[in-house]
Amino acid sequence: MLKSAKRARSAEDKSLKRDLILNTASQLFDDSPDTLPTAAAIANHSGIAKGTVYLYFKSKEEIFLALLEQHYQAWFSDIRSAITADKPDSDEIINALCHYIESQPQFFQLASLSSSIIEQNVDSKILLEFKKRLVEIITSASKDLAQRLDLDEYETCAQLLMRSYAMLLGLWQVSHPPEKVAKTLDNPNLTLIQPEFGLEARDALAQLWHGYVGQKGAKSSGRFWKIGNLFAKTE
Amino acid sequence: MLKSAKRARSAEDKSLKRDLILNTASQLFDDSPDTLPTAAAIANHSGIAKGTVYLYFKSKEEIFLALLEQHYQAWFSDIRSAITADKPDSDEIINALCHYIESQPQFFQLASLSSSIIEQNVDSKILLEFKKRLVEIITSASKDLAQRLDLDEYETCAQLLMRSYAMLLGLWQVSHPPEKVAKTLDNPNLTLIQPEFGLEARDALAQLWHGYVGQKGAKSSGRFWKIGNLFAKTE
Amino acid sequence: MLKSAKRARSAEDKSLKRDLILNTASQLFDDSPDTLPTAAAIANHSGIAKGTVYLYFKSKEEIFLALLEQHYQAWFSDIRSAITADKPDSDEIINALCHYIESQPQFFQLASLSSSIIEQNVDSKILLEFKKRLVEIITSASKDLAQRLDLDEYETCAQLLMRSYAMLLGLWQVSHPPEKVAKTLDNPNLTLIQPEFGLEARDALAQLWHGYVGQKGAKSSGRFWKIGNLFAKTE
Amino acid sequence: MLKSAKRARSAEDKSLKRDLILNTASQLFDDSPDTLPTAAAIANHSGIAKGTVYLYFKSKEEIFLALLEQHYQAWFSDIRSAITADKPDSDEIINALCHYIESQPQFFQLASLSSSIIEQNVDSKILLEFKKRLVEIITSASKDLAQRLDLDEYETCAQLLMRSYAMLLGLWQVSHPPEKVAKTLDNPNLTLIQPEFGLEARDALAQLWHGYVGQKGAKSSGRFWKIGNLFAKTE
DNA sequence: AATGAATGAGGATTCATTCAT
DNA sequence: GATGAATGAATCCTCATTCAT
Numbered sequence: 001m002l003k004s005a006k007r008a009r010s011a012e013d014k015s016l017k018r019d020l021i022l023n024t025a026s027q028l029f030d031d032s033p034d035t036l037p038t039a040a041a042i043a044n045h046s047g048i049a050k051g052t053v054y055l056y057f058k059s060k061e062e063i064f065l066a067l068l069e070q071h072y073q074a075w076f077s078d079i080r081s082a083i084t085a086d087k088p089d090s091d092e093i094i095n096a097l098c099h100y101i102e103s104q105p106q107f108f109q110l111a112s113l114s115s116s117i118i119e120q121n122v123d124s125k126i127l128l129e130f131k132k133r134l135v136e137i138i139t140s141a142s143k144d145l146a147q148r149l150d151l152d153e154y155e156t157c158a159q160l161l162m163r164s165y166a167m168l169l170g171l172w173q174v175s176h177p178p179e180k181v182a183k184t185l186d187n188p189n190l191t192l193i194q195p196e197f198g199l200e201a202r203d204a205l206a207q208l209w210h211g212y213v214g215q216k217g218a219k220s221s222g223r224f225w226k227i228g229n230l231f232a233k234t235e
Numbered sequence: 236m237l238k239s240a241k242r243a244r245s246a247e248d249k250s251l252k253r254d255l256i257l258n259t260a261s262q263l264f265d266d267s268p269d270t271l272p273t274a275a276a277i278a279n280h281s282g283i284a285k286g287t288v289y290l291y292f293k294s295k296e297e298i299f300l301a302l303l304e305q306h307y308q309a310w311f312s313d314i315r316s317a318i319t320a321d322k323p324d325s326d327e328i329i330n331a332l333c334h335y336i337e338s339q340p341q342f343f344q345l346a347s348l349s350s351s352i353i354e355q356n357v358d359s360k361i362l363l364e365f366k367k368r369l370v371e372i373i374t375s376a377s378k379d380l381a382q383r384l385d386l387d388e389y390e391t392c393a394q395l396l397m398r399s400y401a402m403l404l405g406l407w408q409v410s411h412p413p414e415k416v417a418k419t420l421d422n423p424n425l426t427l428i429q430p431e432f433g434l435e436a437r438d439a440l441a442q443l444w445h446g447y448v449g450q451k452g453a454k455s456s457g458r459f460w461k462i463g464n465l466f467a468k469t470e
Numbered sequence: 471m472l473k474s475a476k477r478a479r480s481a482e483d484k485s486l487k488r489d490l491i492l493n494t495a496s497q498l499f500d501d502s503p504d505t506l507p508t509a510a511a512i513a514n515h516s517g518i519a520k521g522t523v524y525l526y527f528k529s530k531e532e533i534f535l536a537l538l539e540q541h542y543q544a545w546f547s548d549i550r551s552a553i554t555a556d557k558p559d560s561d562e563i564i565n566a567l568c569h570y571i572e573s574q575p576q577f578f579q580l581a582s583l584s585s586s587i588i589e590q591n592v593d594s595k596i597l598l599e600f601k602k603r604l605v606e607i608i609t610s611a612s613k614d615l616a617q618r619l620d621l622d623e624y625e626t627c628a629q630l631l632m633r634s635y636a637m638l639l640g641l642w643q644v645s646h647p648p649e650k651v652a653k654t655l656d657n658p659n660l661t662l663i664q665p666e667f668g669l670e671a672r673d674a675l676a677q678l679w680h681g682y683v684g685q686k687g688a689k690s691s692g693r694f695w696k697i698g699n700l701f702a703k704t705e
Numbered sequence: 706m707l708k709s710a711k712r713a714r715s716a717e718d719k720s721l722k723r724d725l726i727l728n729t730a731s732q733l734f735d736d737s738p739d740t741l742p743t744a745a746a747i748a749n750h751s752g753i754a755k756g757t758v759y760l761y762f763k764s765k766e767e768i769f770l771a772l773l774e775q776h777y778q779a780w781f782s783d784i785r786s787a788i789t790a791d792k793p794d795s796d797e798i799i800n801a802l803c804h805y806i807e808s809q810p811q812f813f814q815l816a817s818l819s820s821s822i823i824e825q826n827v828d829s830k831i832l833l834e835f836k837k838r839l840v841e842i843i844t845s846a847s848k849d850l851a852q853r854l855d856l857d858e859y860e861t862c863a864q865l866l867m868r869s870y871a872m873l874l875g876l877w878q879v880s881h882p883p884e885k886v887a888k889t890l891d892n893p894n895l896t897l898i899q900p901e902f903g904l905e906a907r908d909a910l911a912q913l914w915h916g917y918v919g920q921k922g923a924k925s926s927g928r929f930w931k932i933g934n935l936f937a938k939t940e
Numbered sequence: 941a942a943t944g945a946a947t948g949a950g951g952a953t954t955c956a957t958t959c960a961t
Numbered sequence: 962g963a964t965g966a967a968t969g970a971a972t973c974c975t976c977a978t979t980c981a982t
Contacts, residue, residue, distance in 0.1 A: 166405025
């Protein structure tokens with residue numbers, strides 16, 4: 001419960017306070033990842049008044065949309081790093097795709113609530129802007145990938161990334177039941193429908209990307225495509 | 236708002252009332268697919284009392300879990316039909332995978348609420364049983380598929396199906412924003428992150444399955460694998 | 471804080487519980503007549519749960535609309551008694567008009583909040599029904615009056631009653647400042663704009679009714695119209 | 706949304722800014738006449754800061770009390786003009802009483818909120834001063850009227866004016882339901898309790914004034930009292 | 941004088957579920 | 962079996978006002 005005594009007059013101060021709210025919301029959500037924390041809790045744990053929260057965000061859900069966007073940005077940053085690394089291969093990119101999600105479980109926890117809860121309560125205008133920014137990020141990463149693969153058009157790369165995201169999101173939801181029932185379901189018979197996310201994700205992505213290259217042809221260097229190997233490992 | 240005054244004495248009567256509740260819940264959910272209808276609404280529109288609903292289901296969410304299970308069963312029934320058809324090929328199976336989802340949008344609408352809302356409020360024991368039955372269904376379908384592909388082990392087929400499900404679930408969520416914002420987001424710039432589900436799903440699955448065969452080798456007859464063609468069409 | 475243990479199954483029981491809520495609301499409003507009591511307070515002091523209040527009334531304001539209607543009914547009941555009394559004269563009717571308001575200050579306290587607060591938050595349909603019933607009550611009283619005055623048409627009587635109501639409502643608001651400032655304003659210089667309601671009301675009504683008879687002619691017996699005398703008294 | 710950056714150094718500047726606030730408040734209230742606009746809205750639309758509003762008015766309601774006072778002043782100015790006109794008669798005065806109210810619906814919209822909302826939140830001292838000034842205005846007008854009627858004492862004239870005000874205020878509230886329900890109530894059966902204000906007001910005032918002259922005798926010239934005629938017209 | 945960030949009290953209503961009848 | 966009256970937890974956001982800058 002931090003106490004930020006002075007008022008945020010400057011743009012920088014404001015940005016700091018905004019971050020304070022975001023950080024508090026992030027922590028509280030981590031504490032109980034199945035529901036969004038209440039506005040009151042966020043205010044209290046931030047050491048500010050409830051009303052103040054609404055000076056920085058128009059609704060509670062907007063806070064978590066902002067949090068989600070931070071994750072998207074960080075995620076794609078990692079992805080682009082992997083793509084534009086010195087001599088990347090598909091394994092490394094797939095690894096980048098999975099690693100951030102694993103190390104920041106909050107990301108997909110939020111993403112899973114996104115369509116059912118968060119987007120419901122966010123102003124359409126805000127949401128539209130959010131999605132436009134998302135498109136840009138994805139487009140940029142896709143272009144990087146296209147360049148790496150020596151492709152003229154980036155559209156199929158964008159598709160590949162979106163499908164990878166969809167696959168990961170689906171796998172996450174399949175493999176992460178609500179915490180309160182997680183124990184009960186920790187049943188060996190259920191590994192099929194409740195796989196260990198990290199392994200399954202890598203393997204599934206490898207398969208998907210393998211399909212991509214199979215269809216797109218061998219235009220790109222064989223050195224890039226290591227996805228077959230990865231698949232082999234888990235077999 | 237039906238009025239069924241008589242009591243459900245026999246087992247059949249009970250089953251009928253249970254179905255009545257399920258059907259009512261189904262209709263109401265179709266009417267506003269972004270939230271589960273209230274218990275009161277379900278009771279009213281069924282022509283029964285609120286308390287009666289709880290004689291047949293322990294919680295509201297259990298109703299929708301049952302509904303969801305019906306969908307899973309119907310879906311896998313279709314899938315198995317496609318697999319065990321006279322001379323199936325991958326396109327037909329992929330088509331089966333997609334067709335039911337498209338014709339019964341309620342299915343994935345529910346599935347999307349499953350982890351975030353439904354499973355949260357269902358008794359662990361019930362949920363466990365539900366999931367076990369699910370495993371069986373998937374296993375059976377997987378075995379069918381393995382047999383069709385002339386494989387000794389069905390596990391990778393089960394994985395393939397699960398991954399297909401995950402992919403479809405992710406794509407559904409990506410391509411179906413909450414109704415109230417759907418119009419605002421009907422923006423050509425957003426097609427990347429809001430693709431037309433039917434096309435994208437078929438294409439993505441083809442890719443995934445292509446990857447599968449690529450990795451698993453050509454043990455199965457070449458006639459089965461038409462997925463390359465399908466991909467080619469949309470290219 | 472009454473405790474009504476059993477459930478209201480019968481219509482009579484329900485009516486009793488409804489009355490309980492109304493009575494509690496009435497008392498609480500008397501305690502602080504400048505604002506409507508909260509729904510929580512009404513529930514607590516009734517010894518019932520908040521939700522129960524909403525089983526009997528769709529909104530808080532509806533409670534007070536019901537209370538207001540009771541007053542209208544009682545008021546017009548008194549008025550009609552005065553009109554149809556053995557040998558009524560105008561003074562007695564005017565007295566009836568004023569007496570109830572004086573003895574039940576809550577009536578006009580509510581009436582004064584009616585247009586600004588209560589009607590704002592009541593469902594249009596409910597409000598319409600309420601007003602229709604009001605029209606009927608007024609019409610009936612008007613017909614009584616017309617009969618007493620030996621008039622063929624009751625419309626001008628209805629008008630007279632409505633104008634009497636309007637006058638009384640206006641005078642009430644003028645003479646009853648919010649409690650918290652009543653003391654400060656208890657100033658001899660302000661008697662003009664803050665007259666003693668009872669006296670002023672009788673006098674003003676006498677004047678209005680005097681104008682009525684002056685315009686409508688002497689069709690009715692001179693014995694009825696004593697309003698001149700009344701006026702003379704306060705002069 | 707004007708932008709007046711400079712400070713209000715001189716008394717004139719201050720007065721100008723006060724007027725700016727009043728005008729903005731007036732416009733905003735016209736836009737949604739059932740509730741007082743928020744302090745934030747007034748500030749924004751005035752192009753000044755919220756805090757600045759409170760340099761000129763101690764509370765939001767004080768703004769509207771000031772607005773109301775302006776209306777009272779303008780109204781009585783019109784009334785006195787009518788009274789002191791060359792050869793006024795009662796019809797003309799009654800017309801003056803009604804005309805301003807009709808052309809400035811904001812006046813009585815505010816007056817109707819006065820006792821229930823505005824006076825509640827105004828400092829007692831301010832309110833007292835306000836009311837004293839009101840008394841003076843009314844007194845002056847009353848004296849004008851007494852003079853015109855050749856009466857020695859103005860008190861009964863003051864009473865007549867106050868009663869006229871009360872009647873008009875009551876009629877206004879009766880005939881002006883909250884906007885959001887106005888349509889629903891636009892029902893021919895309700896004309897009795899929802900008369901057209903302008904017609905009803907003139908007629909009712911004529912009746913009241915008729916009663917006045919009936920009681921006060923014919924001291925004043927017959928030429929003044931045309932109210933009988935007016936009534937006849939609408940009969 | 942002016943600003944505008946911060947405050948925090950304040951309140952109606954919904955709805956899943958239970959249990960007395 | 963059926964009912965439906967009763968429960969009461971749960972929570973967001975607005976907005977008048979203040980006061981540090």
